[in-house]
Amino acid sequence: MHINWEHVLTIFIASALINNFVFSRYLGLCIFFGVTKRMETAVGMSFTFTAVMLVGAALNWLIYTYVMVPYQLGFLKIVIFIGVVAAFVQAADTMMKKMTPALYYKLGIYLALIVTNCIILAVPLINADEHYGLFESMALALGSGLGFSLALIIMASIREKLELADVPKSFQGLPISFVLTGLIALAFLGFSGMITL
Amino acid sequence: MTNTNYGTIFKNGIFGENPVFRLALSLCPAVAVTSGVKNGFLMGVAVLFVMTMVNATVSLIRNFINPKVRIPSYMFIIATWVTVTDQVMAATQRAVYKDMGLYIMLIVAFAIVLSRAEMFASRNKLLPSIVDGASMGLGFLLALVLLGIFREFLGKGSLWGHQILVVDGKAVKPLLIMILPTGGFFAMGFMMGFLNWIDRKFFGGTGSGGGAH
Numbered sequence: 001m002h003i004n005w006e007h008v009l010t011i012f013i014a015s016a017l018i019n020n021f022v023f024s025r026y027l028g029l030c031i032f033f034g035v036t037k038r039m040e041t042a043v044g045m046s047f048t049f050t051a052v053m054l055v056g057a058a059l060n061w062l063i064y065t066y067v068m069v070p071y072q073l074g075f076l077k078i079v080i081f082i083g084v085v086a087a088f089v090q091a092a093d094t095m096m097k098k099m100t101p102a103l104y105y106k107l108g109i110y111l112a113l114i115v116t117n118c119i120i121l122a123v124p125l126i127n128a129d130e131h132y133g134l135f136e137s138m139a140l141a142l143g144s145g146l147g148f149s150l151a152l153i154i155m156a157s158i159r160e161k162l163e164l165a166d167v168p169k170s171f172q173g174l175p176i177s178f179v180l181t182g183l184i185a186l187a188f189l190g191f192s193g194m195i196t197l
Numbered sequence: 198m199t200n201t202n203y204g205t206i207f208k209n210g211i212f213g214e215n216p217v218f219r220l221a222l223s224l225c226p227a228v229a230v231t232s233g234v235k236n237g238f239l240m241g242v243a244v245l246f247v248m249t250m251v252n253a254t255v256s257l258i259r260n261f262i263n264p265k266v267r268i269p270s271y272m273f274i275i276a277t278w279v280t281v282t283d284q285v286m287a288a289t290q291r292a293v294y295k296d297m298g299l300y301i302m303l304i305v306a307f308a309i310v311l312s313r314a315e316m317f318a319s320r321n322k323l324l325p326s327i328v329d330g331a332s333m334g335l336g337f338l339l340a341l342v343l344l345g346i347f348r349e350f351l352g353k354g355s356l357w358g359h360q361i362l363v364v365d366g367k368a369v370k371p372l373l374i375m376i377l378p379t380g381g382f383f384a385m386g387f388m389m390g391f392l393n394w395i396d397r398k399f400f401g402g403t404g405s406g407g408g409a410h
Contacts, residue, residue: 010217025229026225027225028225029228030223082276083272125302170393170394171393175390178383179383179386182383187265
């Protein structure tokens with residue numbers, strides 16, 4: 001099988017910076033605003049997220065390419081992808097609890113949050129729509145995961161400082177976080193046009 | 198709930214627990230598809246349909262589902278109805294679908310749909326469940342249209358694709374930034390802050406909409 005490594009690298013960089021899930025595709029906002037109050041949770045979430053995304057994308061790619069395409073089940077992709085992700089996350093949860101209880105205490109609660117997250121589901125859906133190969137799918141998953149981690153860590157560090165700021169009462173909490181995200185998105189706009197897909 | 202008051206359920210869905218502005222759930226599409234009124238409206242209709250049908254289905258089969266597997270069962274019901282919506286949209290609204298097909302598919306991951314199925318439809322009869330799903334969906338639709346009007350008017354000077362702001366025969370685009378990603382976040386933040394302010398000023402509320410995060 002011929003692999004176009006240049007294309008793989010392009011997808012990786014584009015998904016991490018230019019089409020950053022939070023700042024230009026507006027996905028995963030619930031978690032983005034939910035876990036960025038503290039740096040520690042943001043970092044924990046980043047690790048869990050990237051790992052689940054990679055495995056989820058690989059599993060879904062295998063199922064899509066070897067089961068759904070040959071039997072023309074493409075229209076069932078929403079139902080099947082969410083089932084696969086939910087089953088995998090549940091399995092990971094159970095295995096972590098048995099094998100590495102220490103890690104489970106740290107990251108377990110994030111796993112539960114991940115199941116119905118839109119980014120986890122968006123990656124296989126985009127892979128299926130674009131007919132990406134295995135390496136391209138993995139590049140998209142890894143790039144998106146790292147891009148999301150970057151977003152979480154930037155936001156968490158700003159919000160920790162925000163605790164000390166004097167925000168108008170009506171804007172406290174979520175509204176001011178939205179305005180902040182808008183400003184970061186403005187900065188990320190600078191990446192657009194760096195690479196054209 | 199023995200004494201079902203439809204008016205209360207209805208008001209609750211649109212104002213009291215408005216999915217976007219008060220509960221701050223399902224924010225992704227609220228920011229993503231509201232660069233135009235039309236997209237926001239169609240997305241709202243899709244969500245309205247899915248929520249009504251999911252609530253109805255869950256309510257009908259609530260006595261046959263083992264409580265242990267209820268969440269996975271709800272997920273599959275939601276996924277089924279989203280697939281239906283997705284296929285209908287893809288067939289009838291081709292131009293719009295190209296922009297927001299991904300977001301239509303991702304209705305399946307909406308916290309609001311699952312939470313209404315779990316909190317309301319699984320405990321109530323068919324009719325109240327339908328009213329609850331429809332009014333929650335309508336609350337979502339209204340929020341999306343409101344954001345869409347705000348952003349499209351400021352960003353393009355138009356509404357529903359019709360140019361409104363015209364000076365000397367030329368279309369005026371007051372604030373292009375409002376239709377970019379940045380504008381979506383700004384619009385959302387300011388709208389939420391404004392509604393909190395109204396709530397505090399005129400209704401004596403705590404004004405902490407979306408403060409849960």
